[in-house]
Amino acid sequence: MSEQDTTRHCDELTLMMYVERQLDREAAQEVSLHTQTCTRCLTLLRALDRESRLLTRSMLEQDEPLPARLAEFHEQAKRSMRWIWGIFFGLAALGVYAFYTEYIAGFQSQLEQAGFGSSNLLSLMVFQGAFYKGWLSMFTLVEFVALASVAALGVFAIRKYLRRGTALAVMFASLGLFAAFVTPAPASAAEFRKNDTVTVGKEETVKGDLYAMGDHVRIEGTVDGDLFGFGEQVEISGHVTGDLICFCQSLRISGQIDGNLRSMANNITLTGTIDRSATTFTELLTIEPNGKIGRNLTSFTKSLTLDGNLGRDLLTMIGKGTINGTIGGSLNAKGENLTINSSASIGGPAKFEGDNPANVSSEAKLASPLAYTKMEHKSHQRGPSFSVWTIIWAAAYVLFGLVLLSLLPSFSREASSNVENVGASFGLGVLVLFAVPIAAVIACVTVVGLFVGLATLFLWYGALYFAQIIVGATVGQWILGRVSDTWALIGRMVVGIILLRVAMAVPFLGIWIKFAVIVWGMGALSLAVYRRMQPTIAPNIPPVPLPGPTSPLPSNTTVGS
Amino acid sequence: MSVPGITEPKDLIVRARAGDTQAWGDLYREYAPAIFRFCRRAMPTREDAEDATMEIFMKLRDKLSQYDPSRSFTAWLYKVAANHCWDLLRRRRARHDKDMEDVEELPLETPEPNQLEKLIEERSSDEVRKALSTLGARARMALVMRYYSDMSYDEIADALGVRRPFVGVVLLRARHELRQALEGRGVLVAGGTQ
Numbered sequence: 001m002s003e004q005d006t007t008r009h010c011d012e013l014t015l016m017m018y019v020e021r022q023l024d025r026e027a028a029q030e031v032s033l034h035t036q037t038c039t040r041c042l043t044l045l046r047a048l049d050r051e052s053r054l055l056t057r058s059m060l061e062q063d064e065p066l067p068a069r070l071a072e073f074h075e076q077a078k079r080s081m082r083w084i085w086g087i088f089f090g091l092a093a094l095g096v097y098a099f100y101t102e103y104i105a106g107f108q109s110q111l112e113q114a115g116f117g118s119s120n121l122l123s124l125m126v127f128q129g130a131f132y133k134g135w136l137s138m139f140t141l142v143e144f145v146a147l148a149s150v151a152a153l154g155v156f157a158i159r160k161y162l163r164r165g166t167a168l169a170v171m172f173a174s175l176g177l178f179a180a181f182v183t184p185a186p187a188s189a190a191e192f193r194k195n196d197t198v199t200v201g202k203e204e205t206v207k208g209d210l211y212a213m214g215d216h217v218r219i220e221g222t223v224d225g226d227l228f229g230f231g232e233q234v235e236i237s238g239h240v241t242g243d244l245i246c247f248c249q250s251l252r253i254s255g256q257i258d259g260n261l262r263s264m265a266n267n268i269t270l271t272g273t274i275d276r277s278a279t280t281f282t283e284l285l286t287i288e289p290n291g292k293i294g295r296n297l298t299s300f301t302k303s304l305t306l307d308g309n310l311g312r313d314l315l316t317m318i319g320k321g322t323i324n325g326t327i328g329g330s331l332n333a334k335g336e337n338l339t340i341n342s343s344a345s346i347g348g349p350a351k352f353e354g355d356n357p358a359n360v361s362s363e364a365k366l367a368s369p370l371a372y373t374k375m376e377h378k379s380h381q382r383g384p385s386f387s388v389w390t391i392i393w394a395a396a397y398v399l400f401g402l403v404l405l406s407l408l409p410s411f412s413r414e415a416s417s418n419v420e421n422v423g424a425s426f427g428l429g430v431l432v433l434f435a436v437p438i439a440a441v442i443a444c445v446t447v448v449g450l451f452v453g454l455a456t457l458f459l460w461y462g463a464l465y466f467a468q469i470i471v472g473a474t475v476g477q478w479i480l481g482r483v484s485d486t487w488a489l490i491g492r493m494v495v496g497i498i499l500l501r502v503a504m505a506v507p508f509l510g511i512w513i514k515f516a517v518i519v520w521g522m523g524a525l526s527l528a529v530y531r532r533m534q535p536t537i538a539p540n541i542p543p544v545p546l547p548g549p550t551s552p553l554p555s556n557t558t559v560g561s
Numbered sequence: 562m563s564v565p566g567i568t569e570p571k572d573l574i575v576r577a578r579a580g581d582t583q584a585w586g587d588l589y590r591e592y593a594p595a596i597f598r599f600c601r602r603a604m605p606t607r608e609d610a611e612d613a614t615m616e617i618f619m620k621l622r623d624k625l626s627q628y629d630p631s632r633s634f635t636a637w638l639y640k641v642a643a644n645h646c647w648d649l650l651r652r653r654r655a656r657h658d659k660d661m662e663d664v665e666e667l668p669l670e671t672p673e674p675n676q677l678e679k680l681i682e683e684r685s686s687d688e689v690r691k692a693l694s695t696l697g698a699r700a701r702m703a704l705v706m707r708y709y710s711d712m713s714y715d716e717i718a719d720a721l722g723v724r725r726p727f728v729g730v731v732l733l734r735a736r737h738e739l740r741q742a743l744e745g746r747g748v749l750v751a752g753g754t755q
Binding site (some may be wrong): 009011012014016017020022040041043044046047048049050052054055056057058060061062063064065066067070071282341486 | 593594596597601607611612614615628669671673674675677681682684686687689690693704705707709714729730732733736739
């Protein structure tokens with residue numbers, strides 16, 4: 001039968017499924033009969049069959065040998081790398097020790113000396129003092145949700161690496177941590193006041209903690225608890241029986257604080273009394289002649305004037321400091337200029353590390369002569385120990401990179417390739433480097449987002465180091481060539497990190513190189529995160545190619561003959 | 562389903578499942594070339610294929626205890642490989658190959674039979690492989706699963722996450738994409754129009 005005799009041709013899908021033996025007996029017989037009479041469909045059927053065979057032949061042909069790196073069983077390669085892990089861990093231990101002795105130990109002892117009395121830096125930051133108390137009293141469902149969200153995000157990020165046992169361990173550890181947070185919570189009431197001007201009148205007594213937010217916060221009466229003040233101007237002329245935690249432009253204390261002062265403000269003036277210790281981050285701190293701090297003062301300030309009375313120790317980093325009053329304990333200052341006038345009195349040892357020698361009046365009453373140390377800037381340290389520590393630090397970075405690249409190989413590769421997108425990486429890097437910590441601090445200040453803020457800060461801090469690893473990996477690839485294998489990438493990362501650390505050790509220029517690397521890497525990481533957060537597209541079902549009577553066929557159908 | 566030239570080494574599989582490292586190494590050497598070739602066809606670059614091969618065998622080692630010895634080891638192995646490769650491709654596709662969606666929406670037209678025959682006659686295996694590497698992820702994966710590993714329509718449906726009746730459509734669309742790539746221009750349609 002000729003083509004002209006056929007009324008309708010078979011569609012291509014039906015013919016292909018006939019070739020593939022996917023039609024049921026009835027449909028297959030129809031095709032078989034039709035192609036006996038229709039030259040066009042028979043030709044197409046043969047062409048499709050030849051196409052199938054061409055595809056199979058093309059794919060099965062052994063056109064290239066197994067690559068050398070796949071030729072041997074991978075486990076052997078892993079075994080051979082074990083000694084490298086040993087070296088890396090050894091160096092990492094040294095790196096951690098270096099970090100602890102260089103930064104944490106000294107800082108911790110100074111803070112303990114300043115009256116924080118903590119043996120643990122984390123508990124110092126989060127759980128000590130009025131912040132903790134205030135936070136606990138605010139522990140609401142919202143905070144629980146925030147905490148749970150952070151935990152869920154963390155588990156999601158590492159889900160691929162969690163085995164059942166590990167997941168259980170993580171879950172129990174989280175529960176333990178959660179219980180540790182919640183169980184010691186004291187049951188104390190908290191009051192919120194928010195207005196342009198928040199005032200606690202002279203005759204008024206607020207029972208429990210008070211959260212006061214407004215342009216002007218005036219406490220003339222009594223707060224029988226902790227006071228959290230947020231505003232442009234905060235004035236305390238009344239009595240706070242707990243701690244004062246304050247974030248504002250201007251803080252003036254003329255009243256009585258029975259607890260501690262923790263404050264971040266533009267300027268602080270104290271004419272009243274703080275019974276316990278004070279910690280301040282401020283541009284201008286003035287303790288007037290009648291101002292008094294019962295215990296210690298820890299201050300990071302541009303200009304400090306102490307005319308009043310400090311019961312115990314003063315620990316400070318200053319631009320300019322002037323002491324006219326009394327310090328009952330020791331003085332430990334670091335900064336540019338320090339002046340100790342004739343009316344000053346210091347009961348303990350006095351140390352000053354600065355750019356210029358302190359100006360000490362001969363009439364000042366000092367328990368011992370002031371010990372002055374010329375401040376040594378790190379960029380000037382070029383002794384043998386500096387080189388040793390540079391090597392140890394580079395090794396610590398390498399280890400950190402090794403762990404990250406092993407745990408997050410595909411993310412690291414993506415971030416590394418983003419480094420080459422220079423404009424976007426730098427732009428985003430600048431934004432993330434500055435905006436994220438600001439946002440995190442704001443989240444902390446709002447108390448409700450304290451954990452979210454702290455977690456973000458923690459991640460941001462980690463990203464500062466990860467950024468350098470990523471840029472190092474890219475630099476290594478520029479030199480040794482691109483790779484996609486994780487171990488090869490680690491090798492290139494090692495080379496890149498070493499080169500970057502050497503560049504960063506260059507006097508003056510090194511610090512700028514480091515800054516650029518951090519911004520660059522931070523942007524690349526952010527780009528990778530951003531791209532990962534794009535929604536995944538579900539596989540869409542393609543439309544049936546041709547309209548007609550052919551409908552999708554039932555499964556497991558074969559041609560009978 | 563089987564790897565050409567390989568008779569399934571049952572004893573080796575049993576020993577590897579029992580934790581025999583030597584047996585596992587032998588099994589790897591036996592199957593690595595075939596799985597690498599599978600990945601080479603399915604993945605866009607040689608580096609990707611090498612990585613995927615390595616990852617598949619690492620995954621396989623963890624999953625070997627789940628293998629049912631009463632079934633074909635090769636079929637199971639290809640299923641693991643296909644799922645892994647498709648998982649990788651799908652993740653990339655979501656980020657990079659959004660433009661391929663447009664291609665998948667285009668209507669298909671039946672080719673002119675003689676012209677299709679001519680095209681197939683003129684093209685070598687090497688040209689087909691090159692054309693294959695230019696296809697979209699889903700098309701490439703479908704063709705590899707069907708014509709390299711001889712996977713059934715049910716298995717392909719399962720791996721690609723489509724309903725079984727649409728597997729034929731996916732394969733046909735992939736063939737059309739391949740023909741376009743082989744031609745380097747328009748679709749072959751009835752009447753010789755390209």
